Amino acid sequence: MFNLFVLLLQRLGIILVLAFLLVNVRFFRQLIKQNTLQAKCALIAIFTIFTVISNLTGVEITRNNTLIQTPFLTALPQSDSIANTRTLVITVAGIVGGPLVGSVVGLLGGIHRVIQGNFSDFFYIPSSILAGLFTGTAGNYLKKSNAYPGSWITAALGVCAEGIQMLFIGIFSGLTLVRLIIVPMMLLNSIGAFVFISIINAYLVNEQQLKAVQTHDVLSLADKTLPYFRQGLNINSAQKACEIIKKYTNFDAVGITDRVNVLAHVGAGQDHHLAKEAVLTDLSKHVIASGEARYAYHKDEIGCPHAGCPLASAIVLPLKVNGKTLGALKMYFTKAERLTPVEENLAAGLASIFSSQLALGIAEEQSKLVSDAEIKALQAQINPHFFFNAINTISALMRTDVEKARTALLQLSTFFRSSLQGVRETQIPLQQEREHVNSYMSLEQTRFPNKYQVTYDIQTNDQVKVPPFCLQVLVENAVKHAFVGRKTNNQIKISVKQLQQSLLIAVSDNGIGIPAALVNKLGNQVLNSATGTGTALVNLNHRLIGLYGHDSRLQINSSPAGTTVKMLIPLPETIAAATKN
Template sequence: MFTLFILLLQRLGIILALAFILVNVRFFRRLINQNTWQAKFALIIIFAIFTVISNLTGVEITHDSALIQSTFLTTLPQSDSIANTRTLTITVAGIIGGPIVGTAVGFLGGLHRVIQGSLSDFFYIPSSMLVGLFSGVAGRYFKRNDTYAGPWITALLGICSEGIQMIFIGIFSGLALLKLIFIPMMGLNSIGAFVFVSIINAYITNEQQLKAVQTHDVLNLTDKTLPYFRQGLNVQSAAKVCQIIKQYTNFDAVGITDRVNVLAHVGAGQDHHLPNQTVMTDLSKHVITSGTARFAYHKAEIGCPNANCPLESAIVLPLKVNDRTIGALKMYFVEAERLTPVEENLALGLASIFSSQLALGIAEEQSKLASDAKIKALQAQINPHFFFNAINTISALMRTNVEQARTALLQLSTFFRSTLQGVRETEIPLQQECEHVNSYIALEQTRFPDQYRVTYDIAPDAQIKVPPFCLQVLVENAVKHAFTGRSSNNQINISVQQSADTVLLEVSDNGNGIAPALLPQLGEVAIDSKSGTGTALFNLNQRLIGLYGPASQLQIQSTTAGTTIKMAIPRRSANHTK
């Protein structure tokens, strides 16, 4: 009996050594954290292999109780029996994978034992399945949070599982064999289950402790990155954020991109992953296009065209604002095996936090722009110069044409009312914006009769919402700047056309055009001027980008024959009015 115990202890060492190797395999660690049919199937295959190894490394017991050692016990005479660690692996399979995995592994292990014994002792199939079912149900019952049953409970489950097997052996193989193997196999199964599950629990506990440490660091990290992400996604803010992430994590390199260019890259590979260059890696391009996270466990999966790139594994995640991907967060290791589920979960959390921070920054920027829009609108539209000009014109008309003065006064009222309504909303009906334009032009026509002619080309089905002042600002810009030195034949055309995806708004004039040196700055920077139109164009452009994305920014074309300014609003954002 003692000799059998020592021999089985050697076999147990093989299984536990394999278990230690298995726990250090990334694929297995991901499986035990999943509850999918694919994960269960993979666990069945893995533990079935362990069970077959247990059968093959067993100790043969002859009909006269002699012990026979062999390297691999592939076949067994019908008169002989075998002592092995099969029940141990089935028990652990049930504890780790649950009743379905335990029962399936029990069936496969029992079937192999029957085949190994020259198709004898069919009772091993139901007995092994019962062991797997019992350990699976009991393991689920005693599981605590993310860790499995405690060591002593696991040892007790091992004893109970082996006890089930012993009952079948006693019934079908006799008490003589049972007396020989009972104590060694009961002891080995309980010890083996104890150690096997303890190895896995130790890894899980270490991972949880690492997560706790990372949580503390993440709180500090997010606190430090918030001020930069609130500035928006640009080269300066991205560089600061990458430095902070690298400081508080174990990643060898950190990068951030927008949809087209690398904004920052800190750490390994920064000699060729340069700011303001087009995104190089295939992995990043796929994430930006698809909007889904990707993990690369080999250098080839990253797809960097630089053959000397030291980056071996990567996590690339989309940065999203309002379900729209605006860039990517990239984290790299120079050693592929360092990428574990802990780092993957950390990166997913960071991407979510950073996306929220960017959304907060954009929301604040939009709020600021909205406030600025109100101020600029009131300054530009309800300013003393404009107001007194209108009042003086109306006062003069009251002495010569009372009806025309009355009409002008109504137009002034409409203009102020539209202005006050517009500053309360981020989008208003197109018809309301056109009324605002009409009241402005009517007042200007009162001062300068027949000097300006405004025409509309609006698609009949273009019942949409647009940002307030988007047309009025452009028309005012044309009135104040396009026709300098001209008193007639001054035409402004407003066009609104719909396509399958966008609504195109266009304001064009036949004026003198914009100076070539000034053209690139319009809408991109705030230009100081007495009339304020440069600032108004910049404000409008930023509001368009914030509401609908870069594709909606102002497009300005100008020659000496006139100027055309366009903006494209996505139809999904151009809500139909009721």
């Protein structure tokens, strides 16, 4: 028994070495993340090859229990048996690919075992199918969100799968053979499954950790590049941004273009990808024309006409503002194999953030040309501190919950896009203003989970027009000032009702209230206070009065039990009649 254990241990080493090499192949890593029929067929083919290797490297056992070693056991007499690591592969196939992959791999592995034994021992076919079906079903049930079952659970599944094989062997080949092989085969196949799945899980965990680190880098980059992208797409801002991106990422070259020319290129290939000259690569031209991201995994796909160009793989993403492509962000490697899904996700995050920063810059530039002084004042309230606080929150969250951080990042982008749209309009649909509030509160809830509860009481058409930020400013004011020192039971209620020819909007909270000496000043003058200046309320109040008259001014009622801020917005007669009906 000990000799058999040692021999099987050697065979196990072969399988684990192949497993390690397999996990480092990008094609396989992509397969295990997909749940398509094509992916399952590919997994069946891969694991079937492994089962054949397991059969071929098995240890022959004669009728009198003598062990025979051969480099490859292509055939054996019908009277002999074989000890191998086939069940290990079937177990892993089931866990990775599910019951379909496990059972089909078991079927094909069992058929090969029957052929190998000169068409004897047909019981290996149903036993292998059952083993694959069992481990696949159990694996799906025990699988975690981002990883396969734990290593010890996998080892237990390996023991169970081998137990199914031993049951069939005991019935059809006798207990003598079972007593000889049961301990070493159960032990080694469970250890093999343990290690095989551990290798895969280790890769998945490392990938998540790498994503967290790189997302942290994205957020840090957003902080560093914001001053430059706010200047718009020009040679100076693009050069500075490329230098920062190149410094804080692993890319060998970074470039930015407008729709026609290269604005900046830093790193490999900068001798011929020159600023102020036309875009060279076919890949970049396609992205700019189509507005769709493209990835190149080979030098030929980049399409650079320069014969000595060192760029071997690339990610090119459009920089968009309001759906219009203004240029492209390009990131390159000099070795094609360095381009992985992690880098692709990193680049996509960067492009989204930079597009938002460009939109912010464009909005700031446009605001200088707007004659409405109150809109200009409101535009100044797009507070960079909120942006940086959100970045820091998401950065910290990436270390614990990547998906939640990604959702928060999308909410941050939505918030700023809504802010930028709002500064160019005097009225927007109520639904759009609600979405802006929801984005803001989602980010606050990410920073302070379960601290605030926001409820709506909307008794009008959600397409009715209201001033931009009329709800968001009041909700933000409540969040910042109404609940000082309180972590729970912080409630904000938003009410919108029609009163004859007007729309009554109210935002209430159950906070600590506002000192009586300040109530009449809020919305009418800027205050010098350690907790804020009230500038946003002043701007909102002035806009309401300028748009609708003095009757629409902010009305603030406050007590130690909470604060309610109201505004009255007159409705056009046609809208009022339609809403009333």
